[in-house]
Amino acid sequence: MTSSTTGVVAGERFAALREHAEAVYAAWRHPERPRIDVAIDTSSLASGAGATRAALERVAADRNAAVDLGRNHGYGMQWLQPLVTITWPDGTSVLYGPVRPEDAPSIVDEATGRVGAAAALASGVLAGDRPGIPSVREHPFFANEPRERRLLRNIGLTDPESLEHYIGSGGYRAVGRMLERHQQPEQVRQLLIDAALTGRGGAYFPTGVKWNFLAGAPTDERYLVCNADEGDPGAWVNRVILEGDPHLLIEGMVFGGFATGARHGFIYIRDEYPLAVERVDQAIRQAEAAGLLGEDILGSGFRFTLEVIRGAGAYVCGDETGLLSSISDMRGQPRIKPPFPAVSGVFFKPTNVNNVESYSNAPFVLRNGPEWYQAEGTEEMHGTRLFTFSGDIPRAGFMEVPFGTPLPALLEACGGISGGRGLGALQSGGPLGSLLPGAVLPTLDTTLNAFRAHGGSLGSGGMIFMSDETCPVHFNEFIADFVEEESCGRCTTCHHGNQRMTEVFRRIIDGGGRREDRHNLEMIDTTIQNSNCQHGQLSPTVMRNTLRHFAPTYDAHVAGHACPTLTCEGLTRFRVVDQSDPRLPEAVDICPVDAFRGAEGDWEILDDRCIRCGACTDVAPRGVAREPVPARPALVPVG
Ligand SMILES: Cc1cc2nc3c(=O)[nH]c(=O)nc-3n(C[C@H](O)[C@H](O)[C@H](O)COP(=O)(O)O)c2cc1C
Structure with missing residues (x-):
């Protein structure tokens, strides 16, 4: 076949897929009878x-109700989960949450015509109009999202397990067009460069430039890798795409294969994401069956295949070179760079590694062009990015915002800090990222430079807001423990350096801080810079931020042997302050170490047994209080 014939074939095959898919998707949006997703x-x-769905099924079956049950992905408001959507035949669609099993009767009532039965659970209108219920787009949580979502355009509005829904809503269209019109690989790469799309794994390196590196490799055996390891606590942006719109990632990787000459790709998903593994795997099979992946995509002669690799739970395998080792059946240890992956990657062959969100942006750039892409964002950073928000906030969830969105506006969207408290610290970018004090919030926006100005990093999408009741020193012990535990052990600088850092913080929170600890921590910081990979090199960042931004709190722990927030175990004790609190017996029962002694009306807590878990104050806040341990005699500095 000539290339013009293959183009016609690709165009016709895609048109047939699209026609069928559009009909299926139209029927989903205007079902014959109400559907509860x-x-x-x-x-x-x-x-x-799971329990909510089972209850809905039961109620619908018991009543022989004229409804169907379906599935979608949560819209972003995770504090309202489990979320349920009702779609009526006229196309009106309303989101409800949180829907508990006991709410199933009112949801079924609402779906089958008793308008208002579930009004108290309504969270917003997704499509059409419902008197008295505002559009979900008007919810303050989404105040910073663009008018039209990009990466999240299908989230909550399609069945993530349906290829037809993806194609019917515009998906794979740019692939069809690319193959029909014989776009050249270099044209595709240039579009990404013109858009200035940057990688979303944390380093923000230009994606098109990276694709050029692989395209220039002097061999035909090249690979594409998607980094879906997403190990940062507090980040689940990749999971949203993997579970909510897996074909978006696959489409992005098809472009990557075409543009770089790679013929096979690996999607490396962390093992802790079993649903993501299942959905991406299923989506690959669907795309293969439809001729969108395989030996001869849409009859064009272009070959590209994909497979899922399950990670085994090592954080360092998120580092691209650790991930390459893991895929190559080697121990999950990072490699020294150079050589870079474009020279020596999977099985030591030229490879391109990108994050899930980086690949997922490609279809939008190719569908709509670089100018459209750059219409959101700033001069410094174009486009949008997904963020997940968690911590001491009433509204945890995910959203897509343009780069440059002010952080104060994002905290406001999340409902501020719970209980009217102040923002103590913002943690972004996971354990290798940053810990910045609440005081700098007004100067922060979602750009790299804003974070760098304070010695921090924007990271890969996870943002944790901590109240002023959080102890930054205690948090450091958690981070130090994490980076030590996740060190691959290959270099002594990282492995032992992080052990020493953990020991120092553990001693400080235990009440044994020493004056020379700051000097020792700074020395560890300098030494760890010599580690072979970025895990080691970046592991002291949170500690460095703490010594710089939280110096008075750090000094209070070390010089004053006091934890201002009464969090640190060795600097805090628990006392029974009100023997008449009727909840005290519950507090006594819940104590896991039997630290309560005495009898009703005469309880006391034994310090040497108490593990400072705080369960008793949670249960009986009036009866049990935290207090500082009495000051100790000054310790004699060593050395
Ligand atoms: C210890 C460590 C863990 C990392 N974890 C991830 C991860 O889970 N996902 C990710 O995309 N990048 C992660 N990175 C960054 C990757 O090494 C790499 O920069 C990224 O996958 C490149 O993709 P991008 O250009 O699309 O951002 C990690 C880096 C380090 C040092």
Whole structure:
């Protein structure tokens, strides 16, 4: 076949797929009878979506109700999970949450015509109009999202397990067009360069430039890798795409394969994301069956295949070179760079590694062009990015915002700090990222430079807001423990350096801080810079931020042997302050180490047994209080 014939074939095959898919998707949006979709994703399941769905099925069956049950992905408001959507035949669609099993009768009532039965659970209108219920787009949580979502355009509005929904809503169209019109690989790469799309894994390196590196490799055996390891605590942006719109990633990787000459790709998903593994795997099979992946995509002669690799739970395998080792059946240890992956990657062959969100942006750039892409964002950073928000906030969830969005506006969208408290610290970018004090919030926006100005990093999408009741020194012990535990052990600087850092913080929170600790921590920081990989090199960042931004709190722990927030175990004790609190017996019962002694009306807590877990104050806040341990005699500095 000539290239013009293959182009016609690709165009015709895609047109046939599209026609069928559009009909299926139109029927989903205007069902013959009301449909109740339960959000099925990791966070909804953790909130009880399985039980909610079972209750809805039971109620619908018992009543022989004229409704169908379906599935979608949560819309972003994770504090309202389990979320449920009702779609009526006229196309009106309303989101409800949190929907508990006991709410199933009112949801079924609402779906089958008793308007208002579930009004108290309504969270917003997704499509059409429902008197008395505002559009979900008017919810303050989404105040900073662009008018039209990009990466999240299908989230909550399609069945993530349906290829037809993806194609019917515009998906794979640019692939069809690219193959029909014989776009050249260099044209595709140039579009990404013109858009200035940058990688979303944390380093923000230009994606098109990276694709050029691989395209220039002097061999035909090249690979594409998607980094879906997402190990940062507090980040689940990649999971949203993997579970909520897996074909978006696949489409982005098809472009990557075409543009770089790679013929096979690996999607490396962390093992802790079983639903993501299942959905991406299923989406690959669907794309293969439809001729969108395989030996001869849409009859064009272009070959590209994909497979899922399950990670094994090592944080360093998120580092691109650790990930390459892991895929190559080697121990999950990072490699020294250079050589860079474009020279020596999977099985030591030229490879391109990108994050899930980086690949997922490509279809939008190719569908709509670089100018459209750059219409959102700033001069410094173009486009949008997904963020997940968690911590001491009433509204945890995910959203897509343009680069440059002010952080104070994002905290406001999340409802501020719970209980009217102040913002103590902002943690971004995971354990290798940053810890910045609440005081700098007004100067922060979602750009690299804003964070760098304070010695921090924007990171890969996870943002944790901590109240002023959080102890930054205690948090450092958690981070030090994490980076030590996750060190691959290959270089002594990282492995032992992080052990020493953990020991110092553990001693400080235990009440044994010493004056020379700051000097020792700074020395560890300098030494760890000599580690072979970025895990080691970046592991002291949170500690460095703490010594710089939280110096008075750090000094209070070390010089004053006091924890201002009464968090640190060795500097805090628990006392029974009100023997008449009727909840005290519950507090006594809940104590896991039997630290309560005495009898009703005469309880005391034994310091040497108490592990400072705080369960008793949670149960009986009036009866039990935290207080500082009495001052100790000054310790004699060593050395
Ligand atoms: C210890 C460590 C863990 C990392 N974890 C991830 C991860 O989970 N996902 C990711 O995309 N990048 C992670 N990175 C960054 C990757 O090494 C790499 O820069 C990224 O995958 C490149 O993709 P991008 O250009 O699309 O951002 C990690 C880096 C380090 C040092």
